[in-house]
Every structure is written in structure tokens, then in C-alpha cells.
Amino acid sequence: MRKDVIVLGAGIVGVSIAVHLQKRGRSVLLIDKRKPGEETSFGNAGLIQREGVYPYGFPHDFGALLRYALNNTIDAHYHWSAIPKLAPFLWQYWMHSRPAQHKAIARMYAPLIENSVTEHMALAEESGSTGLIRPTGWLKVFRDEKTRDAQFRDAEAVKRDFGVNFNALDTKGVAESEPHLKVETKGGIHWTDPASVSDPHLLTMGYVGLFERLGGELAAGDAKTLEETSTGWRVQTENGPVEAREVVVALGPWADVVTKRLGYNLPLAVKRGYHMHYKPEGNAVLNKPTLDFDRGYFLAPMSKGIRLTTGAEFANRDAPRSPVQLQRAEPIAKDFFPLGERVDPHPWMGMRPCTPDMMPIIGKAPRHKNLWFGFGHAHHGLTLGPVTGRLLAEMITGEQHTVVDPKPYRVERF
Numbered sequence: 001m002r003k004d005v006i007v008l009g010a011g012i013v014g015v016s017i018a019v020h021l022q023k024r025g026r027s028v029l030l031i032d033k034r035k036p037g038e039e040t041s042f043g044n045a046g047l048i049q050r051e052g053v054y055p056y057g058f059p060h061d062f063g064a065l066l067r068y069a070l071n072n073t074i075d076a077h078y079h080w081s082a083i084p085k086l087a088p089f090l091w092q093y094w095m096h097s098r099p100a101q102h103k104a105i106a107r108m109y110a111p112l113i114e115n116s117v118t119e120h121m122a123l124a125e126e127s128g129s130t131g132l133i134r135p136t137g138w139l140k141v142f143r144d145e146k147t148r149d150a151q152f153r154d155a156e157a158v159k160r161d162f163g164v165n166f167n168a169l170d171t172k173g174v175a176e177s178e179p180h181l182k183v184e185t186k187g188g189i190h191w192t193d194p195a196s197v198s199d200p201h202l203l204t205m206g207y208v209g210l211f212e213r214l215g216g217e218l219a220a221g222d223a224k225t226l227e228e229t230s231t232g233w234r235v236q237t238e239n240g241p242v243e244a245r246e247v248v249v250a251l252g253p254w255a256d257v258v259t260k261r262l263g264y265n266l267p268l269a270v271k272r273g274y275h276m277h278y279k280p281e282g283n284a285v286l287n288k289p290t291l292d293f294d295r296g297y298f299l300a301p302m303s304k305g306i307r308l309t310t311g312a313e314f315a316n317r318d319a320p321r322s323p324v325q326l327q328r329a330e331p332i333a334k335d336f337f338p339l340g341e342r343v344d345p346h347p348w349m350g351m352r353p354c355t356p357d358m359m360p361i362i363g364k365a366p367r368h369k370n371l372w373f374g375f376g377h378a379h380h381g382l383t384l385g386p387v388t389g390r391l392l393a394e395m396i397t398g399e400q401h402t403v404v405d406p407k408p409y410r411v412e413r414f
Contacts, residue, residue, distance in 0.1 A: 003029045005396065006235055006244040008223045008258065010036035012200070012382050013374055014250035015207045016389025019123060022214040024397045029242055030211065031221040031235060037204030040252050040381055043275045043350040045309045046200050046300045047138055047289060049383045050117050050193040051164045053110040055358035056312075056379050057097035058090070074329045075296025075311030082316045089269040090314070092356035108408035109359055110162055112384055112391075115403055117195050119386035129206030136196045138289040141174055141181075141188035147294060148187045155189050165192045180284040183336055196289050199303045200382055207386075223251055223258050232370055246370040246396060253317055253351040255361075255375040262368060266361070266414055268376065270351040271312035274323045276330070277305035281338035292336055297329040299336075305343045308333050312352070323347040354378040355414075362388055362409035363395065372396060373411055 007018045010032035018030040030036070059065055068076045078086075096105065124130045142148035158164050167190040169177060174188045197203050212218070221237035228234075232245040249258050253270045280286070289300040298309045310325035326347050333339055355361060355376040365371035374392050377384050387403060394402040 001029070001239065001242045003027045003217075003242060003244040004246065005029075006031060006233060006242060006247045007250055008032075008226065008235070008247065009250035009252060009254075009375075010034075010208070010218070011039055011041040011250070011252050012037065012204050012207070012385035013252065013377060013388050014248070015204055015211065016123065016385040017248055017250055017374055017392050018216055018389075019207055019211045019214070020389040020393030021396065022211055022216040024393055026397065028211075028216045029237075029244065030216060030218050031223070031237060031242075033220060033222060036208045036218065037201045040350045040352060041204050041385075042201045043273065043309070043348045044200055044382045045289060045298045046197040046302060046307070047383065048117050048120050048133070048195040048197065049380060050113060050195070051158065051166070051191040052380055052383060053113050053158060053162045053164065054102065054106045055109055057102050057358065058094045060094075060097060060099070072328070073296060073311075074325050074332070076314070077311075077322075077325050078314040079316065079319060079322070082314060082319065085316065086269060086314055089267055089356055092267060093354075093358075096357045105357060105359060106162075111404035112360075112387055112409075113380070114162075115387040116383045117193070119390055119403075120195065123207055123210065123386050124203070127206040127210035129203055132198050132203045132206065134196045134198060136288045137190055137192040137194050138196060138291070139174070139177060139188055139190050140291045140293050141185045143183070143186060143292075143294040145186045151189060151293070166190060167192060178287055178290060180286065181337055190288070196300065197382070198301070202303070223249075223254070224261075226258055228368065246372065248372040248374055248392065248396070250374040252375055252377075252381065253353040255353060255373070259373075262365070262371070264365070264367075264411070266411070267356050269314075269354050269356075270317045271354055271378065272315055272317075272349060272351050273310055273312060274321075274326045274347045274349050275307050275309045276326055276347050277302065277307050277343035278339040279305050279341055279343060281340040284338040286337060290337075292333070295329070295332050295336075297325075297333055299333060306337070306339055308339070317351055321347070321349045323349065352378050352381070357413070360384065360388065360409055361411050362391060363406050363411060366412055
């Protein structure tokens, strides 16, 4: 079999790249070891984070660092055995998170974020998936007045600098917005521009359906078999070898399976995360995705129930699951909102692919012909899938004007 482009990785980013290439007349084969959308794209908080112009940084205040050092929080957890390997990445991550540097990164990152909702809606309309995307925004609530006031100031700066809209809520406003919360908060921020997704996996599969209707094909295969040929690239699939002129690596946390073999020593790491679904008790309803900011967990209304998601776990990618953050969060979340029985048989775990400067790697590989990268989206894979897909497709097909300037995301920055 011969195609124009092979896309390795069928998460939301790879699927979006494949769709946009197929729309531009390229014949595309989308390859993954598993079925589409079953890894990292399956288990997120279901947010399209239009407000997320500041990617999640490494804390710099002493109190937060001390709290994380104790390794007993919900929003962060680490495996001691992984620290020696992760130390160089964490040091670079900390350096890039310094306030001045973080602000500079936000200015480069914002163009991607600014297009996140519009690009999702374009694919959702074409794929018949608009019913899965809700214009709810999301809610960040506070238990501490000092924290609330600092977050209000930060939100005002984001609104001023990047045009993102929000409503500042007092205690009564939060209660009116979410009447079934069981605690009296000190207020909250309702980010109104983002959208929420009722089933991220189903949305990914909607985009897969669009890809197939456009003539794209899927196959099971192992990215480790990728090899360069005289005319492009070859990879082994369940249906035999497939060759293509160009190949895109969109393997998320497994990108190094290909990049290291080809000589690219990139500073990639993973942040693991967990989720569990619960039935709400009685007639309780959660209207919007809600972050209990001071405790560090997130609740999101999904088609399957209320999804509780945890923060970041720093561990070796393939280490055994250790859902201690979920165990810590569950009793606190049940005191916050009337969560009933668990729906899932066991906690789900996924891995966020991260770079130390918190921005994805998007663009052409510098030392190989017709090799392209699209990975490293960290917490914003769902958010940035469609705009990444459009940007890379425009670059691969040689369009004169791209949706955003790709320069800040090039791999050569490392």
C-alpha cells in the first residue's frame, strides 16, 4: 500500500492532523497500536481551554514547593524512584516557569489557544459532533479569601492582555451557579469563553468518522517499525508494509519511540493523571466543570457521570499505576459535591506528554526529509488538537499563510 502521508498516533492530535490533511487532498493512513482515542485523549477533564494562555507552570513560591515536597497532595505526586531521571527536565521546567519567562511563553502560546474553540467547532460541525460541545465555560472556586483575591488579579491580567472573558463570583454567585455544592465557598471565577465536552472519546471518534468519510484509512501498526526509504518512509501494519512520501509523528507520550531512534534527543517527560466517574446522589446536578482550586482536583459533568480528575503525577511513563491522588481526592470531593457510587471498575490512568517550556513541538524535523512532529501538548491536548492539525496540514501542503505562525513551536528551539 502507498499513501501520501502516514500519521503515527490516533489521539485527538493525530486524528485532527489526519483529518486536515485528508481535507486538503492528501491520501492519509492513520496508524496506532490501539483503537483511536483510547490513550491520553480518553481521560481528560473535557475542557477546550480558551482561557489557558498561560500553560501550567512549575510553582515558584516557597509555600507551594514545601507542600509538594511532602508528597501528600492531590494536585501533585511523584515517585521517588523517578526523580533522578526526571531531574534535568524538572530543572528546565522550573527555569521556564519563572515569572518573566512564563509571561513571554504565554505571548507565544496564545495564538494557538485563541483558535482552540473555533477550530474545534469547525470540525465538530463537519463531523456532526456539535452536540458534544457545550458553551458552558468552567468554574474555579475558592475556599480562601487571600487565594481568591490573587486569582482575581491574575484573571484581570489575562483579560487585559489576551481578551479572555470571565465573571468574578462572590459566595452567593457560586451558590446560584452551582446550587448543589455542599460547601460555602469564598467565591469563584467563571471563565465564560472556554467550551466543555460531554464525552472526549466520543468527540475524537466523531472526528475519526469524518476522516473516514473523506477517504482516510485506519490501520493497526507499531511506530517502532518506521524506517526511511529512498522515496520516503515505510511502516509495518496489520495489513502489511505501507509506504508514504511523508510521515507525521503524533505519538504523544510515546513520541520518543521514534524520535530517539532517529537521533533526536528531546527533553520530553510525562505527567500522569487519573480519573473516576461517579453517579450523583439524588437529583444533584453539576452544571459546569468545576475546579476546587484550594484542594487541587476537578469535577466535570460527563455523559457517563461526574468525572473526578486528579493533578499531575511525576513518574516513569511505564511504571505501575499508583492512584493515590484519587484516593486522597475522593472523600474531599464527596464533601464538596454529592457524589454517589463509583461507575468505573477501576481508576483510569493517562499520560500527558510535556516539554520543559510548556509548549508543543509542531513542525518539520530538521535532519530528515519529509518527517514532521506534532506532540508535547501537556494539559492541552484536547484543547489544541484541531488547531495543531490545521497548522501542520497547512505546513505539509505548503500553504502560503498558516492559521498561526509556527515558528515558536519548532523543534529547533531545543
